[in-house]
Amino acid sequence: MFKVQELREIIKLVDGSSIDEFVYENDGAKIKLKKSNGVVTEVVAPKKEAAPVVQQGTVAAAPAPAPVAPKAEEKVEEPKAAAPVADDASLHKITSPMVGTFYQAPSPDAPAYVKVGDKVGEETIVCIVEAMKLFNEIEAEIKGEIVEILVKDGQLVEYGQPLFLVKPE
Structure with missing residues (x-):
């Protein structure tokens, strides 16, 4: 089975390349990555198990929608910046x-x-x-x-x- 770090590296390489689909088999496990609209779908399927493990995640950031200006009568509430608790x-x-x-x-x-x-x-x-x-x-x-x-x-x-x-x- 693939290690998490190996999967991340493969996803980064596929995302940074011009290819749209990638398939790799090793030691009874198969990984298939397919790009469409900035989303990489990965399927890791060990041949020995009955059901494949399916994960989906966004690799490339999609362009953010343009901000919409509020109407004059609308009250805009700024999000309150929480104190950085983690620090x-x-x-x-x-x-x-x-x-x-x-x-x-x-x-x-x-x-x-x-x-x-x-x-x-x-x-x-x-x-x-x-x-x-x-x-x-x-x-x-x-x-x-x-x-x-x-x-x-x-x-x-x-x-x-x-x-x-x-x-x-």
Whole structure:
């Protein structure tokens, strides 16, 4: 199977080239990339498994639509710039101990382990990282309050990637 870093490199190379479609097979795994309108669709399908893994992501940034000027009578509310919480040195980062998929809850219909504002202890489970079909419960390892959740449910995470910011007690 391909490593995440290998997939990223292949996607970058295909995106930067003039080719529209790329197919590669290696050790029973197949990757197919197809460009259309700035979107690269990737399909990674191990031949040994019954169902292929399909992922879709935007590689090239699409041109942003031109801003529309508000009418004179409309009240325009400027988005409030939140204080950059991630830059606060006093906050503790809970990081991923492995490469895998981040899940906020034990199952799709269950509530999240923690949300912003929740108090956690050293042994409080804050999320699950799935790696190689194993669901690894991640503990806070610090007593404090969850200030920010840095990744989205179902997102791939790297080893050492910050997942949560915690204000220590």
